[in-house]
Amino acid sequence: MTDISFPATSFRLIRDHLDGPAPAGLEGAVVALGNFDGVHRGHRAVIQAAEARARALGKPAAAMTFEPHPRVLFSPETPEFRLSSVDEKVRLLAATGLDGAIVMGFDKALAALTPAEFVQKVLVERYKVAGVATGFDFQFGKGRAGTTEFLRKEGERLGFAVDIAPPLLDAGERVSSGGVRSALTRGEVEHAWRLLGYPWFQSGEVVHGDSRGRDLGYPTANLKLDPNCKLRHGVYAVRVGVEGKRYDGVANFGRRPMFDTGVTLLEAFLFDFKGDLYGKTIDVAFYAFLRPELKFRSVEDLIDRMNEDSKSARQILAGAGNAFPQLADVAVARRG
Numbered sequence: 001m002t003d004i005s006f007p008a009t010s011f012r013l014i015r016d017h018l019d020g021p022a023p024a025g026l027e028g029a030v031v032a033l034g035n036f037d038g039v040h041r042g043h044r045a046v047i048q049a050a051e052a053r054a055r056a057l058g059k060p061a062a063a064m065t066f067e068p069h070p071r072v073l074f075s076p077e078t079p080e081f082r083l084s085s086v087d088e089k090v091r092l093l094a095a096t097g098l099d100g101a102i103v104m105g106f107d108k109a110l111a112a113l114t115p116a117e118f119v120q121k122v123l124v125e126r127y128k129v130a131g132v133a134t135g136f137d138f139q140f141g142k143g144r145a146g147t148t149e150f151l152r153k154e155g156e157r158l159g160f161a162v163d164i165a166p167p168l169l170d171a172g173e174r175v176s177s178g179g180v181r182s183a184l185t186r187g188e189v190e191h192a193w194r195l196l197g198y199p200w201f202q203s204g205e206v207v208h209g210d211s212r213g214r215d216l217g218y219p220t221a222n223l224k225l226d227p228n229c230k231l232r233h234g235v236y237a238v239r240v241g242v243e244g245k246r247y248d249g250v251a252n253f254g255r256r257p258m259f260d261t262g263v264t265l266l267e268a269f270l271f272d273f274k275g276d277l278y279g280k281t282i283d284v285a286f287y288a289f290l291r292p293e294l295k296f297r298s299v300e301d302l303i304d305r306m307n308e309d310s311k312s313a314r315q316i317l318a319g320a321g322n323a324f325p326q327l328a329d330v331a332v333a334r335r336g
């Protein structure tokens with residue numbers, strides 16, 4: 001167990017809707033624009049470009065993101081495996097050192113704005129942006145017709161700075177949310193970690209299970225993940241953040257074929273912890289895939305294997321240094 005000190009933050013979170021009044025607090029900022037699912041290293045490069053420009057201009061720096069993900073509006077029948085919920089995203093953004101984030105409610109009215117209208121109404125009139133930073137492949141506005149080239153021209157015409165970050169490569173692979181998703185789907189959490197720059201994590205409230213864990217000598221804190229989560233089922237070495245402390249542990253994600261539950265859960269056993277976690281929000285970060293879920297001949301065999309899993313996880317995590325996602329406290333962010 002180690003103490004985590006959250007970065008002190010005066011982070012300002014704005015949840016904006018076009019039909020409401022223009023919110024105060026981040027006018028004149030340099031804005032990093034994007035969906036930022038996972039806030040991976042490529043996203044951080046965009047954020048750094050916004051911060052550098054903001055410093056040069058003596059302005060605040062903020063991220064502007066869209067919620068729900070535009071895909072939810074356009075193709076609700078094919079739900080996306082999201083790397084981060086809006087809360088997780090905001091906590092990641094707040095820890096980057098940005099002054100704030102604008103979460104634009106993405107609805108039909110916003111989707112109907114042409115690229116020129118989005119620039120004029122949202123960026124210029126509503127936020128009076130001093131600059132915009134985005135990734136090389138960002139597209140925006142009705143029909144995704146707005147390109148980075150268009151944004152550059154609009155910036156020149158209307159007087160705001162435009163910075164476009166080139167693709168970021170990791171060992172020849174483009175860092176992308178899609179790359180992280182497919183790594184997680186294969187259980188390759190180390191690869192996801194490389195692309196993200198931090199071990200992937202999921203947050204949630206601890207719920208009650210079947211009280212079986214205690215009898216096995218392995219009480220597990222249970223989280224229901226988003227049903228669209230495509231993380232490979234199996235056993236992982238994890239580190240768990242609880243109320244500013246963190247614990248190494250081992251977790252199973254799946255349906256527990258031993259007990260024919262049919263329900264998909266993330267269940268984490270925390271080493272060197274005793275206490276009650278029900279109702280608490282915890283962060284479970286993934287460091288290594290240990291094995292797939294199995295059906296053992298007996299509960300004793302399962303327990304033997306869980307003992308082995310714990311030993312491997314302890315070894316792996318001892319070699320992981322202090323690595324843990326940098327997360328600011330959302331409760332602090334929300335007060336902003």
Ligand SMILES: Cc1cc2nc3c(=O)[nH]c(=O)nc-3n(C[C@H](O)[C@H](O)[C@H](O)COP(=O)(O)O)c2cc1C
Pocket residue numbers: 209210211212213214216218220222235250251252255256257258259267268269292293294295296302306309310
């Ligand atoms: C390290 C670890 C490994 C596990 N491996 C398996 C497994 O291979 N097969 C399985 O059916 N359940 C597995 N489980 C899930 C346990 O069966 C589960 O935690 C237990 O049923 C407790 O259920 P409860 O939380 O509802 O009380 C594993 C759990 C942990 C913590």
Ligand SMILES: Nc1ncnc2c1ncn2[C@@H]1O[C@H](COP(=O)(O)OP(=O)(O)O)[C@@H](O)[C@H]1O
Pocket residue numbers: 206207208209210211212213214215218219220221222268269270271272273274275276277278
């Ligand atoms: N080391 C630990 N790791 C995880 N949970 C623990 C630990 N020690 C105590 N607990 C508590 O035990 C609960 C899990 O017990 P368990 O018997 O698995 O029941 P259930 O699955 O019904 O919640 C956790 O939610 C938490 O409150």
